[in-house]
Amino acid sequence: MDTSRLPLTRDLVLVGGGHTHALVLRKWGMKPLPGARLTVINPGPTAPYSGMLPGFVAGHYGRGELDIDLVRLARFADARVVLGAAEHIDTGAQLVHVPGRPPIAYDVASIDIGITSAMPDLPGFAEHGIPAKPLDRFAAQWAVFREEDGPAHVAVIGGGVAGAELILAMAYSLRSRGRLAQATLIDSDEALRAIGEKAGQKLRRALVEHGVRLEENARIERIEDGYITLQDGSEILSDFTTGAAGARPYGWLADSGLALQDGFIRVGETLQSSAANVFAAGDCAHMDFAPRPKAGVYAVRQSPVLYHNLRAQLTGDPLRKYRPQKDYLKLISMGAREALGERFGTTLAGPLMWSWKDRIDQAFMEKFRDLPAMEGPPLPAEHTLDMEEALGDKPMCGGCGAKVGRDALLGTLAGLSNASRDDITPLPGDDAALLTTGGVKQVISTDHLRSFTNDPVLMTRIAAVHALGDIWAMGAEPQAATANLILPRMSPALQARTLQEIMGAASEVMQEAGAAIIGGHTSLGDELTIGFTVTGLCPRPVITLAGAEPGDALVLTKPLGSGVLMAAEMAGAAKGDWVAAALEQMSQPQGAAARILQDAHAMTDVTGFGLLGHLLGICEASGTGAELFTTRIPLMQGAAELADRGIRSSLFPANQAAVAELKTTGWQDLLFDPQTAGGLLAAVAADRADEVLEQLRAAGYPAALIGKVTEGVGAITLSA
Structure with a gap:
């Protein structure tokens, strides 16, 4: 039986993309639980791996090697990914609050948000210091600082193992660039007291060899710009000050209603918190039954038990107990490609230990770089002719990539007879219809999208912006909307949750655009589909496809590439930050852009037919041609690289066939790429082009002048 068509009945929400949750997602992708809707919430599209941070700081690893791609991992697990930092969990109402969106309901939740090394009580640290955790912000700022010029003074606050690793890595990196002026490790007590005497001696020797100044029993008075003031009045120069002094829980956990130990979530042997349906793992959890120091090895070892228990909580099966080991192998980076290993009092150091640590780290990361290919259900032994060709060799795209091609659609519409009504103005080729009611001009359009993301909130925002595009493109002001929804099969409780989010x-989105939602229709089906019928009022003459004049400048308000990016994301071939950026651009409304372009001679929104298909519509309706300046056309991050690798949306062949005389290859194929909630393409008077571009960019649009209108009906040429 195809389990993907079974109804959804329970919500499992993973708060945070820590190491434990990342491993749970991987296991889930290999064996999903039918009926469970999985969600992962994380501040960004990636989760840095702490074990490789010192190697990155030292320059042994590139920035990309540090990250677990949560967007790609979530696609593998068929999970909804919500990019935002959770700020509250309401265990009574079973809701997780994330800024900028409706609360996310759960039946079972797990928290793995790590820790922070921020020092809010240390004067000046918030302004001039950089906490080592969360890792992504630290890594980004270090990458910039490392490449600057001139002598560098750096300092790490906190003389534990993590602080020693960091300062050794920083000193090594800066010395290799000829920039190290001073590196200082500061501790308010005795440094390296948490490890054995022999290991401590080796690390102290390494500090001396790397020229690191060690300040023990030193109390900090204040962090200033460029230096640190100690309570004894002395000063330590530091252009880059970071904190690695202990583990601090995130403050919002204090209001969770969960039992805490020093701000960390108390968990029992099954990793359950004081609320039986809320689990916790990794550094944010305190194991009441067997307290241990904060270390990634425990997070990794917790993952099989957490994976089993989350499923068991959803199915009613017995839970398993987690038994942490008493000690573990500590592998500590020492700046150069050397490491120190310690376990049960035995200590070894040198390049061999580094190679061992590197193999362990790389093996862990390889679990997420090389995700197993999960094959779809096989075709029945007996099936109709052409079934394999109809299925194709890749998943059907969502959004505008799932639409019918331009030639097929226009050919069908051409055969329909127009109603002979005085209150309807025919607008061949335009997506919206122009009506006249009581002397008032009104446009009406409808559009719907097959979902390409498991997040109903994000999908709704994009679908609403997409539907409004037809109204904005005609210079109208949005008035009213009805929603047309198909939900996947799910229980009444999940139906209510999903509808509330949508x-x-x-x-x-509609209220921000000036429109009111006045009703709609819902039904259940195989997959999420969201659409809107929208009306708009025309306080000024409507802008159509017909009206472009030779010499006009062609202005595009958004970059191209959403079709290729979403196709690649479905295949697990797109980087998470590319996908996140594309989704954000698709979510950007075009109302302000439409107002700036209200004097355009012709305008359309670039959607399913791609840039060339929609430009052809303007040319045919206006009786003109066009020249595109290909090097000026803005592209979404990663789109050109994916296109050069041969990735295409499933609608690409139909779009290319509509303008078959234009031959493109590589990234230029993006001119045919179907766009979802794409930008406005406007023909404006050439003498106003610079002013319009300036206004659009000031309003936050990555707009560009991409070509000009020429003579010759439908003749489109490409130039650099």
Whole structure:
């Protein structure tokens, strides 16, 4: 039986993308639980791996090697990924609050948000210091600082193992660039007291060899810009000050209602918190039954038990107990490609230990770089002719990539007879219809999208912006909307949750655009589909496809590439930060851009037919041609690289066939790429082009002048 068509009945929400949750997602992708809807919430599209941070700081690893791609991992697990930092969990109402969106309901939740090394009580640290955790912010700022010029003074606050690793890595990196002026490790007590005497001696020797100044029993008075003031009045120069002094829990856990130990979530042997349906793992959890120091090895070892127990909590099966080991192998980086290993009092150091640590770290990361290919269900032994060709060799795209091609659609519409009504103005080729009611001009359009993301809120925002595009493209002001929804099969409880999220997001977008949602229709089906019928009022003459004049400048308000990016994301071939950026650009409304372009001679929104298909529509309706300046056309991050690798949306062949005389290859194939919630393409008077571009960019649009209107009906040429 195809389990993907079974109804959804329970929500499992993973708060945080820590190491334990990352491993749970991987296991889930290999064996999903039918009926469970999985969600992962994380501040960004990636989760840095702490074990490789010192190697990155030293320059042994590139920035990309440090990250677990949560967007790609979530696609593998068929999970909804919500990019945002959780700020509250309401265990009574079973809701997780993330800024900028409706609360996320759960039946079972797990928290793995790590720790922070921020020092809010240390004067000046918030302004001039950089906490080592969360890792992503630290890594980004270090990458910039490392490449600067001139002598560098650096300092790490906290003389534990983590602090020693960091300062050794920083000193090694800066010395190799000829920049190290001073490196200082500061501790308010005795440094390296948490490890054995022999290991401590080796690390102290390494500090001396790397020229690191060790300040023990030193109390800090204040962090200043460029230096640190100690309580004895002395000063330590530091252009880059970071904190690695202990583990601090995130403050919002204090209001969770969960039992805490020093701010960390108390868990029992099954990793359950004081709320039986809320689990916790990794550094944010305190193991009441067997307290241990904060270390990644425990997070990794917790993952099989957490994976089993989350499923068991959803199915009613017995839970397993987690038994942490008493000691573990500590592998500590020492700046150069050397490491120190310690376990049960035995200590070894040198390049061999580094190679061992590197193999362990690389093996861990390889679990997420090389995700197993999960094959779809096989075709039945007996099936109709052409079934394999109809299925194709890749998943069907969502959004505009799932639409019918331009030639097929226009050919069908051409055969329809126009109603002979005085209150309808025919607009061949335009997506919206122009009506006249009581002397008032009104446009009406409808559009719907097959989902390409498991997040109903994000999908709704994009679908609403997409539907409004037809109204904005005609210079109208959005008036009213009805929603047309198909939900996947799910229990009544999940239906209510999903509808609440969808309608909350839809209402927000429509109200911001000036429209009111006045109703709609819902039904259940195989997959999520979201659409809107929208009307708009025309306080000024409507802008159509017909009206472009030779010499006009062609202005595009958004970059191209959403079709290729979403196709690659479905295949697990797109980087998470590329996908996140594309989704954000698709979510950007075009109302302000439409107002700036209200004097355009012709305008359309670039959607399913791609840039060339929609430009052809303007040319045919206006009786003109066009020249595109290909090097000026803005592209989404990663789109050109994916296109050069041969990735295409499933609608690409139909779009290319519509303008078959234009031959493109590589990244230029993006001119045919179907766009979802794409930008406005406007023909404006040439003498106003610079002013319009300036206004669009000031309003936050990555707009560009991409070509000009020429003579010759439908003749489109490409130039650099």
